[in-house]
Amino acid sequence: MARSDKAPADLATRLDTVRAGVTDAAREAGRDVAGITTIVVTKFHPLSLIEALYTLGVRNVGENRHQEAQSKAAQLAGLDLTWHFVGQVQGKKARQVRAYATVIHSVDRPSLASALASDDSSIDCFIQINLTDDAARGGVDPVNLPALVDTVLATPGLRLLGLMAVAPLATEPRRAFAHVRELGEQIRTQAPSATALSMGMSQDYAAAVLEGATHLRIGTAITGNRPVLG
Numbered sequence: 001m002a003r004s005d006k007a008p009a010d011l012a013t014r015l016d017t018v019r020a021g022v023t024d025a026a027r028e029a030g031r032d033v034a035g036i037t038t039i040v041v042t043k044f045h046p047l048s049l050i051e052a053l054y055t056l057g058v059r060n061v062g063e064n065r066h067q068e069a070q071s072k073a074a075q076l077a078g079l080d081l082t083w084h085f086v087g088q089v090q091g092k093k094a095r096q097v098r099a100y101a102t103v104i105h106s107v108d109r110p111s112l113a114s115a116l117a118s119d120d121s122s123i124d125c126f127i128q129i130n131l132t133d134d135a136a137r138g139g140v141d142p143v144n145l146p147a148l149v150d151t152v153l154a155t156p157g158l159r160l161l162g163l164m165a166v167a168p169l170a171t172e173p174r175r176a177f178a179h180v181r182e183l184g185e186q187i188r189t190q191a192p193s194a195t196a197l198s199m200g201m202s203q204d205y206a207a208a209v210l211e212g213a214t215h216l217r218i219g220t221a222i223t224g225n226r227p228v229l230g
Ligand SMILES: *Cc1c(COP(=O)(O)O)cnc(C)c1O
Pocket: 041, 043, 064, 086, 087, 166, 201, 202, 203, 217, 218, 219, 220, 221
């Protein structure tokens, strides 16, 4: 596919704007932008949008619903895309998610770690932190983080990259991300190589970069509004 084969001009403009925003935030933070991976979250959007992003150089895409992600990954298997699963994973679907995902951002309980275990291959993962009081949001309560880190480290086939979180609506994002960074520093005593931080979305990625995010998960700022599904 040639560049601009399929990519609408507004998509290219939004992508360029976010890339420039990430570069600016990295400069402000005194960080090398090469240490920051921008994942474009393409949930609800059609395959054609992912193909268009591909022609614009995007190689990291994120999805949050298993069936949709599985189908898209199968249909786009010919493209060298890295699939990031950022949604909640049901234990009984864990092995299927593992089959197409390169990175799972949402390990949040010991039973899910066990369901993802494998003696044959390794997959990268993040432990998701829940920064709210609402258990339905997914993520582990920070008080249970050290035990979950131990479980993940002891699980064959899981390589722990670091921590993932979504900033709660009620909190100033930078404070929330600073909290995640501190938790990341704490788990280094258990998992010295788990240095990555998956945090920052369309509205708050600059704050996340200032607090050390290594993986940004950006949807609407790049894709435009998500189609409404029935
Ligand atoms: C949808 C989603 C995003 C992207 O959200 P935007 O606000 O569209 O950038 C990031 N992370 C997770 C876990 C998501 O579900």
